[in-house]
Amino acid sequence: MPPQAIQGPMPNPGIAAKGSTETAVYWLFSEADKLLYVGISRNPMARWAEHAQTSWWAQVSRFAVKWYPTRRAALRVELRTIHDDTPAYNVLGTPRSEMGIAMAAFFQSARSAEKGTRRPWDA
Template sequence: MRKVQGQMPHPGVAPKGTDETAVYRLSDDSGRLLYVGIGRNPMNRWAAHADLHAWWPQVAAFEVTWYDSRGEAGAEERRALRQDDPAYNIHGTPKWGGIVSGHVRAELAVRRPCVERLAEAEG
């Protein structure tokens, strides 16, 4: 395992022919954990986040830890998502169940009148 921390030095890229994978943690200037992610080229992932997410300008610091395999990195990412509760991760965090069940409730509310009308018509 190797660790890279800092404001913006390049965190590295997994060497070709290896399964090395990084887990990265992005924080704001107060140290609040914003996001935890995984990848073989963190800078590419960060570029995608910058293009897609409104929270990206809050990122002030990062920590990158490299693991020998994607499996090891994935286990650490899942642990961090469950225990560290990053502000902007959703999938795999304690927030996920509430969000999913909220979407399901909303979808059922939309579909219920249609199902009831269909049942009445068949009735």
């Protein structure tokens, strides 16, 4: 799904069914299409309500959501996006966190085995 402009209330991307392992990856973009944040949730609207309390939320003008069959699959996409695209407001998995240093080494070796420039939100 291409980034969707937010006008009025945010469109609801849905929630995972009870008992399901489905997890959404969501990407939040500025008006200039700068990636501000990437996250995962089984209920993106509830998570966005938490983000709405941050100082950067007013910059969000577009979003993309893609559902994955498991939390592990979604987490892998989220961490890869954090490493490759350095969203402005993510902390976990970036050089601003200890985990980010370890992730950088992992994704550097994994990237050498993969080729391609397509981003998950371009699907």
